[in-house]
Amino acid sequence: MCTPVLCGKLTTNYLYSYLDKVIKERKQSLKNEMELEKIQKKRHLDFLDILLCAKDENGQGLCDEDLRAEVDTFMFEGHDTTASGISWILYCLAKYPEHQEKCREEIRDVLGERTTVEWEDLSKLPYTTMCIKESMRLNPPVPEVARKLKEPITFCDGRSLPKG
Known part of the structure; x- marks a missing residue:
């Protein structure tokens, strides 16, 4: 029987190797022009497709390390x-x-x-949406985002916040 730390490390290593495999396979498939065209025609690209197709102003895509960091963030922190x-x-x-x-x-x-909710149904659930939003307001999963103003700001209603 393994200790929780060891089991956690084994699980993490397995997940990382699996993610690396998925990234490598998807990257390889995008080298095929027909596959690239098929992905670009999709109505909704998945997160990995977006990352793999992203280019900076010099036409450079994300390196493997940056790709892995973005996927890790999405997979682990997002689920949490x-x-x-x-x-x-x-x-x-x-x-x-x-x-x-x-x-x-x-x-x-x-x-x-029906037993499943469709995308179009969401706009027809205002009370449920309100309850979800209120719960998120009362108990936010990420309760604080710290920002420091570099300069004072005045809002359109006249209220203002000082620098710092």
């Missing part, structure tokens, strides 16, 4: 904050069953006999 946000939403709905019931009714009305 998403899981935290969903957990808080479920907690808030459990804590306030009357709001949970209103969300359930709204979703049932929109879905009817």
Whole structure:
């Protein structure tokens, strides 16, 4: 039996090697012009396609190390904050069953006999959206973003913030 640290290291190494393999294979497939055309015609590019096709002003793409760093951020930090946000939403709905019931009714009305939510359905769920946003406001997965003003700023309503 392995220790949690060792198991975690083995799991991390496995994930990193898997990600490296996926990046390498996708990069290789983009060298094929037909595959590149097919990807560019897709309505919605996936995250890795966007990164692999990105070029700077000199036409240079991301190096393997930069690609890996971006994919790591998306895969690990993104999943962590998403899981935290969903957990808080479920907690808030459990804590306030009357709001949970209103969300359930709204979703049932929109879905009817269907069992899955379609993209078009999202705009028809204002109460559920409101509850999700309120939960995120009360319990943000990333609670603070620190910024330091380099110069004072005045907003259109007349309020202002000083430098620093």
